[in-house]
Amino acid sequence: xxxxxxxxxxxxxxxxxxxxxxxxxxxxxxxxxxxxxxxxxxxxxxxxxxxxxxxxxxxxxxxxxxxxxxxxxxxxxxxxxxxxxxxxxxxxxxxxxxxxxxxxxxxxxxxxxxxxxxxxxxxxxxxxxxxxxxxxxxxxxxxxxxxxxxxxxxxxxxxxxxxxxxxxxxxxxxxxxxxxxxxxxxxxxxxxxxxxxxxxxxxxxxxxxxxxxxxxxxxxxxxxxxxxxxxxxxxxxxxxxxxxxxxxxxxxxxxxxxxxxxxxxxxxxxxxxxxxxxxxxxxxxxxxxxxxxxxxxxxxxxxxxxxxxxxxxxxxxxxxxxxxxxxxxxxxxxxxxxxxxxxxxxxxxxxxxxxxxxxxxxxxxxxxxxxxxxxxxxxxxxxxxxxxxxxxxxxxxxxxxxxxxxxxxxxxxxxx
Numbered sequence: 001x002x003x004x005x006x007x008x009x010x011x012x013x014x015x016x017x018x019x020x021x022x023x024x025x026x027x028x029x030x031x032x033x034x035x036x037x038x039x040x041x042x043x044x045x046x047x048x049x050x051x052x053x054x055x056x057x058x059x060x061x062x063x064x065x066x067x068x069x070x071x072x073x074x075x076x077x078x079x080x081x082x083x084x085x086x087x088x089x090x091x092x093x094x095x096x097x098x099x100x101x102x103x104x105x106x107x108x109x110x111x112x113x114x115x116x117x118x119x120x121x122x123x124x125x126x127x128x129x130x131x132x133x134x135x136x137x138x139x140x141x142x143x144x145x146x147x148x149x150x151x152x153x154x155x156x157x158x159x160x161x162x163x164x165x166x167x168x169x170x171x172x173x174x175x176x177x178x179x180x181x182x183x184x185x186x187x188x189x190x191x192x193x194x195x196x197x198x199x200x201x202x203x204x205x206x207x208x209x210x211x212x213x214x215x216x217x218x219x220x221x222x223x224x225x226x227x228x229x230x231x232x233x234x235x236x237x238x239x240x241x242x243x244x245x246x247x248x249x250x251x252x253x254x255x256x257x258x259x260x261x262x263x264x265x266x267x268x269x270x271x272x273x274x275x276x277x278x279x280x281x282x283x284x285x286x287x288x289x290x291x292x293x294x295x296x297x298x299x300x301x302x303x304x305x306x307x308x309x310x311x312x313x314x315x316x317x318x319x320x321x322x323x324x325x326x327x328x329x330x331x332x333x334x335x336x337x338x339x340x341x342x343x344x345x346x347x348x349x350x351x352x353x354x355x356x357x358x359x360x361x362x363x364x365x366x367x368x369x370x371x372x373x374x375x376x377x378x379x380x381x382x383x384x385x386x387x388x389x390x391x392x393x394x395x396x397x398x399x400x401x402x403x404x405x406x407x408x409x410x411x412x413x414x415x416x
Contacts, residue, residue: 003122003123003124003127004122004123004204006201007118007122007201007203007204008119008122008123008131010197010198010201011115011118011119011122011135012131012134012135012138013194014074014111014115014194015115015135015138015139015142016138016139016141016142017142017190017191017194018108018111018112018139018142019138019139019140019141019142019143019146019274020142020143020145020146020149020190021081021085021104021108021146021187021190022050022108022143023142023143023146023247023270023274024146024147024150024183025046025047025050025101025247025248026147026247026248026249026250026251026270026273027146027147027150027151027251027262027266027267027270027271028150028180028183029043029046029248029249029251029252029262030251030252030255030262030266031180031262031263032046032097033252035178035180036094038094039371039375040252040370040371040372040374040375040379040382041368041371041372041374041375042094042371043252043371044248044367044368044370044371044372045098045368045371046097046098046101047101047244047248047363047364047367047368048364048365048367048368049097049098049099049101049102049105049364050101050102050104050105050108050363050364051105051240051244051360051361051362051363051364051365052102052105052361052364053101053102053103053104053105053106053108053109054105054108054109054112054357054358054360054361054363054364055358055359055360055361055364056106056109056358056361057105057106057109057110058109058112058113058354058357058358058360059220059354059355059357059358061073061109061110061113061114062113062354064110065110065113065114069203070114070117070118070203070206071198071201071203073110073114074110074111074114074198074203075195075198075199076107076110077106077107077108077110077111077114078107078111078191078194078195078198079107079195080103080104080106080107080110081103081104081107081108081187081191082188082191082192082195083103084099084100084101084102084103084104084107085100085104085184085185085187085188085191086184086188087099087100087103088100088181088184089173089175089181089184089185089188090175091175092175092176092178092181092184100184109360112357113357115135116132117206118203118204118206119131119132119135120206121204121205121206121207122204133281133282133285136278136281137278137281137282139278140274140275140277140278140281141275141278143271143274143275143277143278144271144272144274144275144278145271146271147267147268147270147271148267148268148271150180150183150263150267151263151264151267151268153167153170153182153183153186154179154180154263155263157170157171157174157179157182158179167182170182170185170186173185219351220351220354220355223345223351223352223355226345228341228344228345229341229345229352229355231396231399232337232340232341232344232356232396233355233356233358233359234359234392235337235341235359235392235393235396236334236337236338236341236356236357236359236360236362237359237361237362237365237366238362238366238389238390238392238393239330239333239334239337239362239389239393240334240359240360240361240362240363240366241362241363241365241366241367241389242304242330242333242362242366242386242389242390242393243327243330243334243363244362244363244366244367245366245367245370245383245385245386245389246273246308246323246326246327246330246383246386247270247273247274247327248367249367249370249371249374249379249383250266250269250270250273250311250323251266251267251269251270252266252379253312253319253323253379253380253383254266254269254316254319254320254323256379257319257379257380258315258316258319258320259316260316260320265320269320269323269324272324272327273323273324273326273327274327275324275327276324276325276327276328276331277327277328277330277331278331279328279331280327280328280329280330280331280332281331281332281335283332284296284300284331284332284335284336287332288332288336293336293339293340294336294340294397294398294400296332296336297332297333297336297337297340297393297394297396297397298394298397298398300329300330300332300333301333301390301393301394301397302394303329304326304329304330304390305387305390305391307322307325307326307329308322308326308383308386308387308390310322311323311326312380312383312384313380333393337393337396338353338356339402340396340400340402341356342356343402344400344401344402362389366385366386366389369385370382370383370385370386373385
């Protein structure tokens with residue numbers, strides 16, 4: 001098929017939107033807690049609702065997309081996103097927020113399943129690796145930008161009169177004087193615009209490779225009886241749980257223990273967490289050409305444990321630097337765990353990938369555990385649960401025995 005640069009651009013835009021919306025919960029967490037007078041456990045049910053949808057829908061989404069095609073699936077996904085965001089904008093209540101995030105999570109899970117095969121088809125197989133890295137960078141850039149947009153929006157909404165016509169329009173839509181909920185009106189507009197854009201785009205027919213296809217029910221049941229599959233599934237749970245625990249609780253920790261303003265410095269810390277994670281991904285790609293992936297995973301995990309310790313038990317300045325730095329060091333973990341997993345099982349990689357993607361449920365589970373512990377023993381000691389998830393990842397780095405190791409070159413070969 002002829003390369004479709006316009007569609008590649010649209011896919012990169014979708015990556016940006018997915019990240020922009022998905023990773024805004026961290027900066028919002030302290031404000032939501034104060035708005036609804038929530039315990040840490042009740043606050044943790046917000047990311048739980050969102051990532052629960054990922055865990056439930058990853059495998060069914062793959063099956064549905066194979067049956068009805070990419071375009072219809074994307075239209076359904078963005079319709080769900082629009083409905084979820086609009087519902088919370090209209091009725092900004094805690095219970096509605098839970099349902100809204102679950103609906104948006106379903107839409108995002110569907111999009112993540114669609115995008116990679118569609119990118120391979122639209123951009124050409126020979127360019128897929130390049131565009132995959134480009135997608136990661138766009139994803140990271142959106143996560144970096146969204147907390148700054150959040151800070152700017154809140155500051156602009158607090159001025160009188162509001163000069164920017166778009167922000168004035170958002171202010172007019174806000175219910176119950178909850179200015180931060182303007183974000184969800186903004187999300188609604190973004191989702192609606194992309195929905196309209198997609199409705200006019202002609203999608204190519206995507207021929208799924210064997211490792212992209214969902215298997216039959218029996219294949220999944222067979223894989224779930226495999227010890228390797230279960231161990232690596234828990235590895236994905238541990239990684240995503242670590243990532244989301246730090247991203248979601250960071251700003252609240254800084255507010256509670258160091259008096260940091262969540263609208264400004266707290267949001268900036270979350271932004272730099274995602275920004276440094278993107279830089280870490282780039283460095284990780286280079287290091288994987290030089291070192292064995294298991295060695296990189298061991299080193300990254302050990303340094304992450306030290307960095308998290310500094311964040312939890314250092315002073316304010318140490319915490320403000322250490323939390324974002326943790327994002328840099330954990331950045332390589334997901335791709336390494338995923339590749340080690342696939343290289344440890346001989347067949348049914350498509351179904352195995354679906355099981356691994358369901359491990360994104362860790363983003364629901366671990367923040368909830370930490371929130372519940374935080375109500376009992378305080379958020380600082382509750383966040384030490386991250387040591388357990390990191391210890392499990394370190395165990396996998398020693399345990400994994402892939403059938404194929406990543407190809408490396410020596411520095412001498414690299415420069416010759």
